[in-house]
Amino acid sequence: MTASALAAVSRSGPATAPLRTGADFLADLRNTPRTIIVDGRTVSDPSSDPAFREAARSIARLYDFAAAPENLETMTYPSPVDGLPALRAYQIPETHDDLRAKRIAAEKWAELTFGLMGRSPDHVAGFFCGFAAKSSVFAAGGQQYADNVVRFYEHLRATHAYVAYAIVPPQIDRSKPAHQQADPTLYAGVVKETTEGIYISGAQQLATGAVFADYIHLSSIHPLRPGDENYALSLAVPATAKGVRLYVRKPFNLQATDAGEYPLTTRFDETDSMVVFDNVFVPWEHVFAYKNLEVTFNQWWKTPAHLYGNLQAQARYATKLRFLLGIAKRMNEITGNDATPPVQVMMGELAAYASIVDGMLKSQETMATYDEEGVLWPSKTSLYSVMALQSEINPKMVDIVREMTGAGMLTIPSSSKDFDNPEIAAEIERYYVSGVTNAQDRIALMRLAWDFIGSEFGNRHQQYEKFYGGASFLVKMNVFRSFDFNRSGALVDKALNLPPVE
Numbered sequence: 131m132t133a134s135a136l137a138a139v140s141r142s143g144p145a146t147a148p149l150r151t152g153a154d155f156l157a158d159l160r161n162t163p164r165t166i167i168v169d170g171r172t173v174s175d176p177s178s179d180p181a182f183r184e185a186a187r188s189i190a191r192l193y194d195f196a197a198a199p200e201n202l203e204t205m206t207y208p209s210p211v212d213g214l215p216a217l218r219a220y221q222i223p224e225t226h227d228d229l230r231a232k233r234i235a236a237e238k239w240a241e242l243t244f245g246l247m248g249r250s251p252d253h254v255a256g257f258f259c260g261f262a263a264k265s266s267v268f269a270a271g272g273q274q275y276a277d278n279v280v281r282f283y284e285h286l287r288a289t290h291a292y293v294a295y296a297i298v299p300p301q302i303d304r305s306k307p308a309h310q311q312a313d314p315t316l317y318a319g320v321v322k323e324t325t326e327g328i329y330i331s332g333a334q335q336l337a338t339g340a341v342f343a344d345y346i347h348l349s350s351i352h353p354l355r356p357g358d359e360n361y362a363l364s365l366a367v368p369a370t371a372k373g374v375r376l377y378v379r380k381p382f383n384l385q386a387t388d389a390g391e392y393p394l395t396t397r398f399d400e401t402d403s404m405v406v407f408d409n410v411f412v413p414w415e416h417v418f419a420y421k422n423l424e425v426t427f428n429q430w431w432k433t434p435a436h437l438y439g440n441l442q443a444q445a446r447y448a449t450k451l452r453f454l455l456g457i458a459k460r461m462n463e464i465t466g467n468d469a470t471p472p473v474q475v476m477m478g479e480l481a482a483y484a485s486i487v488d489g490m491l492k493s494q495e496t497m498a499t500y501d502e503e504g505v506l507w508p509s510k511t512s513l514y515s516v517m518a519l520q521s522e523i524n525p526k527m528v529d530i531v532r533e534m535t536g537a538g539m540l541t542i543p544s545s546s547k548d549f550d551n552p553e554i555a556a557e558i559e560r561y562y563v564s565g566v567t568n569a570q571d572r573i574a575l576m577r578l579a580w581d582f583i584g585s586e587f588g589n590r591h592q593q594y595e596k597f598y599g600g601a602s603f604l605v606k607m608n609v610f611r612s613f614d615f616n617r618s619g620a621l622v623d624k625a626l627n628l629p630p631v632e
């Protein structure tokens with residue numbers, strides 16, 4: 131496909147719906163019941179349940195921000211179908227400037243959640259941009275699958291949809307391939323085929339944000355082996371489809387109910403779900419790869435989907451690190467350590483890591499290259515190098531902040547109720563004061579920092595940064611595959627063939 135053919139693909143599709151507002155998003159959650167299993171009960175409307183309500187509102191704010199007239203230019207682009215605003219997240223980048231614009235839009239959304247909602251609606255959107263841009267990969271399984279993925283992308287773009295994904299098999303017995311598990315319906319796979327579509331049974335992990343999503347993309351990024359054909363799928367199901375059950379891990383905000391004490395947990399717990407498919411019907415038009423090991427594998431690595439999706443992930447991560455540095459700096463100022471040279475050295479180290487992440491984010495854009503079909507690929511080496519380091523630098527950065535703050539995050543009163551008693555409040559005002567601010571502000575900052583670093587929510591984030599893009603040994607293999615070892619080898623050849631010394 132040439133660049134002009136790519137533009138033609140993105141010019142087709144249904145008319146663009148009016149931009150989705152937060153109220154639209156919440157109404158959609160209310161009006162389309164789903165099956166969420168939490169604490170032994172079933173929740174159908176996450177917008178009204180205490181476990182999910184506040185996170186739903188945080189996502190609603192993203193939609194409101196994008197729909198606000200003053201943000202339209204940053205957050206949307208004219209749909210190639212009819213010129214109406216569509217989310218940048220669904221723009222297939224044709225130029226380096228387009229990539230930059232997508233990155234800036236992702237940063238704007240990330241700032242609204244302080245980088246704490248990783249699977250916001252712009253994440254999987256990037257994957258579908260990559261799939262549609264390179265639909266030839268899906269055509270290898272039959273032209274109808276390529277047509278399906280392009281049409282589905284166009285539908286998502288026209289409706290400003292939110293897609294989550296479950297692309298890792300459950301950790302049941304990793305010593306055996308999918309088809310040799312004790313029961314063929316443990317891993318999500320096809321169990322029946324009709325002229326209308328297919329039926330899926332089994333489980334797949336770990337669909338972050340799925341309780342809020344319109345659709346779930348089911349596939350496998352784990353390598354599958356011959357014999358695993360029933361699991362070699364790429365398809366989309368509505369999160370509300372009959373037979374889809376979302377088993378969420380513990381919603382942290384149910385325990386951390388005081389927003390003053392847990393300002394982040396109470397607002398940004400995006401949830402992670404094991405998805406159980408119980409004989410779920412999927413019409414053929416929502417199937418993009420079917421019983422095809424090669425296409426299932428190639429969709430990740432022979433399209434720019436993984437790069438577009440993770441460009442958003444890195445924009446989010448760079449934002450989160452900026453926030454971390456802000457917290458650390460404020461804490462040092464409050465404790466009067468800010469001017470201490472050893473503390474400045476530690477802050478310098480933190481700033482170096484954050485700047486490397488930021489610089490690598492931008493180099494994904496500037497080093498992007500076109501393939502033979504005119505499709506623009508962000509730099510693989512830039513993306514995978516920083517992702518490979520992320521699982522190592524993230525815990526190190528958090529540890530530096532712990533080191534700098536000593537007991538500061540724990541030397542705070544037990545709860546905001548302590549301020550309700552005037553005598554206790556007076557003593558707290560006296561002893562929890564800082565040289566630069568009052569006790570209330572100091573305590574609020576320390577609570578924010580603890581929620582970011584030490585709470586259950588904060589700890590889940592450390593696991594997230596380690597694993598959201600796959601285990602680090604896999605990411606390092608991606609760097610190995612993309613690095614230009616020929617150029618390195620040429621230098622060695624040159625050194626071995628230097629002219630004789632006089």
Ligand SMILES: Cc1cc2nc3c(=O)[nH]c(=O)nc-3n(C[C@H](O)[C@H](O)[C@H](O)COP(=O)(O)OP(=O)(O)OC[C@H]3O[C@@H](n4cnc5c(N)ncnc54)[C@H](O)[C@@H]3O)c2cc1C
Nearest residue numbers: 295296297298335336337338402593594597598600601603
């Ligand atoms: C908070 C969070 C959110 C997530 N969100 C999503 C999401 O939205 N959608 C989604 O699909 N997935 C998501 N993931 C899942 C993520 O993709 C997987 O956790 C990740 O791919 C790692 O797979 P795994 O958990 O099965 O770990 P495993 O593959 O079991 O790896 C765990 C560890 O085992 C060791 N190991 C295993 N195999 C090997 C090997 N061959 N060689 C060397 N060492 C090995 C390594 O130490 C590795 O770190 C999320 C994960 C987390 C933690």
